[in-house]
Amino acid sequence: MGMYDYFASHALISDQSLSEIHKYCFSPNATSDLKCYNATITATSTLNQHMDIYNIYAPVCTNRNLTSRPKRYATDPCIDYYVDAYLNRPDVQKALHANVTKLDHVWQGCSSGLTNWVDYSSTSIPQLKELMASGTRVWVFSGDIDGRLPFTSNLYSLKTMKLKVKTPWHPWLINQEVGGYTEVYEGNLTFATVRGAGHTVPSYEPRRALALISHFLNGNPLPFSSKD
Template sequence: MGVSGLDALSLCMFLCLVGVSPSWGAVDPEIIAAQSADRVFYIPEQPSVNFLQYAGHITVDQSQERALFYWFFEAAHKSEDKPLLVWLNGGPGCSSVGYGAAQEIGPFLVKKGHQIELNHYAWNKGNSSANLLFLEAPAGVGFSYSNNTYAPGDSVTAWDSYNFLNKWLKRFPQYRNSELFIAGESYAGHYAPQLAEVIFDQNKIYYSLNDSSNYINLKGFMLGNPSLDDETDRKGMIDYAWSHAMLSDKDYQSILSSCDFTRSDSNQTEQCQNGMANYYRLYSMIDMYGINSPTCHLPTNSSHSFFGRLPSNRTMTSKFRVPAAGAGGYDACTSDYVFEYFNRQDVQEALHADLNKVPRPWDLCSNQVGNDWNESAFSVLPVIRKLLDGGLRIWLYSGDADGRIPVTSTRYALTKLGVNITQDWTPWYNQEEVGGWTISYAGGLTMATVRGAGHAVPVLAPDRALLLVSHFLDNIDLPRAAS
């Protein structure tokens, strides 16, 4: 019997089966069918859980046959009352499924031997939690695809992500009025503000038309070790390496005297390029993304794992990968385990990954997307200022052991942004321990460091990362005293 032929009792039972609460109002049969098709009942090796999950594709450009892949987890308790949080990883070209979901903040962590462990610090747990939507963007990343050649870049990614989100909310209308937050790390420092700006501008248009059907209830975004401004990103990298005794005085002075970080790579001198090459060689020896962390020494370790594997000829503005390892037991080879797991046919079938349209192995990062990237804003600080003035809540956090987009880069960027400080540098606490330092700015902007964490903060400091997002969602200051 088709969905349209269900009687009242059968419809109620069917709604419960696919995870749609009848108390959320009348639901169109086509919506029920779409949600049912995306329902993930179980992924291989998964422990039992008390929340629902969904995964699948949403077409964002019909003419170009371009579709983005998502993996969604309801909040573990009272999901209908919780906000919706969209997570984006960076690169550009890296997978939010492979990093954010499987190694950082998702409910399932991939471990050695294809084992799946529950993440006790998942962001969909607890009172101050969220419904988690992991988006693989742009097309060409992970299970997302385009059947026609296109030029990836900042603008097309923002608009594709917006079209995805609007269509996803039509597929899951029970979240249309939920508060929406965006979070991510690294090059998501571009993705999140740019997506937020599109939502912000489109909301104004729909408001003027008195059209609430496409309104998205955006409240803010939260960024970890974000790329914000090419000038401050690069200057902060160099100063951080020298101040942490990794760069010699000679190379440091050579870079400072020969490089103009306000200019693009093509306008740099040969002396500058040589100095930067010496800088990048540092990270063929250690992990750039966590300078105190071990590197993976598996003989099979390859391009899908990026711990300490930066080639020495990378240019000054080369984009960055997001290596990570599972919380609750650091393992520098976790990216290898994730690569193996998501290339299992039974895993891909469970997640509804349409491999007929993805004629390549799944990978954590797409070299093709990264190499083809044709538009990258020099700075997103004007966008952040616009959205801050527009009333959005914006938090930045920075693991202080990251060498790729270090805390120095973020601090320089905030100085360049020029927003008035309302509460200056002060420690924040995670129970009895100092979790880091924080500073508050006018208009709802907060910056926090995370002591001892690297580029992917939830990896080495999962408890502190959970505390951060909880306070961000609740819009309350971080604890200023031990508890």
Template sequence: KKPLLLWLNGGPGCSSVAYGAAQELGPFLVRSYGENLTLNAYSWNKAVNLLFLEAPVGVGFSYTNRTSDLRRLGDRVTAQDSYSFLLNWLNKFPEFKNRDFYIAGESYAGHYVPQLAELIYDGNKGASRDRVINIKGFMIGNAVLNDATDQMGMVEYAWSHAIISDELYSAVRRECDSFKEEEDGGKPSKGCSPAVRAFLRAYDDIDIYSIYTPTCLSSSSSSPASASPRRSSPGLVAAPRLFSKHVKEAWRRMQRVPAGYDPCTEEYVKGYFNREDVQRALHANRTGLSYPYSPCSEAISKWNDSPSTVLPILKKLMGAGLRIWVYSGDTDGRVPVTSTRYSLNTMKLRPRLMRKTAGDGAGEESEWGGWRAWYDRQQVGGWAVEYEEGLTLVTVRGAGHQVPLFAPRRSLAMLYHFLRGSSLPASRSR
């Protein structure tokens, strides 16, 4: 029997249906200006039973009858509500109760996924048999993990990819005190805000979530000029704490979730889910929401808690034996691979040495740790390293922030190996 996998998008406040299901890994993708659906040849439902949750309340078609609920949202409430949803859903569909269960997600789901996994793991202890969730592990992509290293990696990535100047790079590092939080001794100067604003402006004409693909020049955009990249409606954004503390409005202007090779897929999805016939077919919006469907919520304006790091949760769940893969599309500038590597490096994990399978020194262990290429259809799909503690880091070559959108075949191949607990192919011959 296929496992059950829950997919969560981040934001906070962005829809797992609008992004995960309709643009990335669902069985049907919205195309052609929201007029029809296309079968996804690389849908993850080839390997698992997919469950998409619009969380927290106020996201997508999820709603509440009390507006006060929208003012108490944060990481804690999102995890608790998602856990309650899962327990109730499994009671309603008991045929899935004993199946292996996994969670996956991207971006700010770097918080959602491990926080929910921790609740499930703790909740299973001493729970009655009918309330045990058979969790085996999770995957998180281009994930927000640790504020200080996330933002350091973001600036390093922009500089190393020639998006910002040497002078601006030095100014941000200097004025923002190397991205330390104030409680950790960081003392950002008055020059931090203008330096970060200049940093953000460097991305004005390209897609920060996919730096090498075109931007959407949709006529329905709210941008002042038709030749300017599209920006979504304002909402919350998974901004590193130090930056958001000093230039919150600048980060809000950056709010959008990435486009793909057709850079206007988000526009198509928004139009599709606002169609009355689609809502009727989905049995959605029966209460008649007072606002239109939006891929990222316009109803959520306050986020009450967001810890600066989730790395202790990863460490705890690795110790509990859960399978954890962290993957990263390497053309994302928003939560880039540099951020992920810096964050994981603070955990001081031990790379598992890999034996070379081909070429000079075949059969020998690499003298440079376990970092190696992995292959798909005899081409390099990215790079990977496995750690003795049970975590695997995978990069996906040429993919942006939404890996299943940019690299659908390789993302599905990665999922199969994750589920089997097997290493990604280390040579062209496999």
């Protein structure tokens, strides 16, 4: 639900589409899987074709020719194709001692060859609770222009944990500008966004990502001022 709410709040789908998705997919009275499917497909069909859902403001890859010189963006939109090609080279796989069984499909970041994989959890909340119960500091963060795993979904998940707010929502700063927003909860859990970052935060905002991880490793809260 957080993903579709994010789409609507960023003008990627219509209010009507969002209303139908809520009605057919997430309401207590939702009974039709087909209506839910049709509503989501109708709303998002153009998103997957013409934009990078992992960074809704990034350019898309328009030339998958690995030998051509790409235009220089802060992050190359074609990088996934380079990675796939590199990791499927026989010499690279040999050096990594990978694919020794000679699989009948190529390596992919999100493999279409694993069609029956069911060994995964539907939520990571039990793991978060376990870490918090042991006294471990937990930080959950999101790039604020990631449409695939948006900050709204993370916030909705954390809300189900019914945690008390220790430090209310506020901007955190780096180099005298907003690096993102954060909220701290009792139980040693911090939620943070990274402004201008997509799905893989360091790829899009390396300086802000470094600030985030540095404060976490040092055991310090995200800074209220650029001097912190």
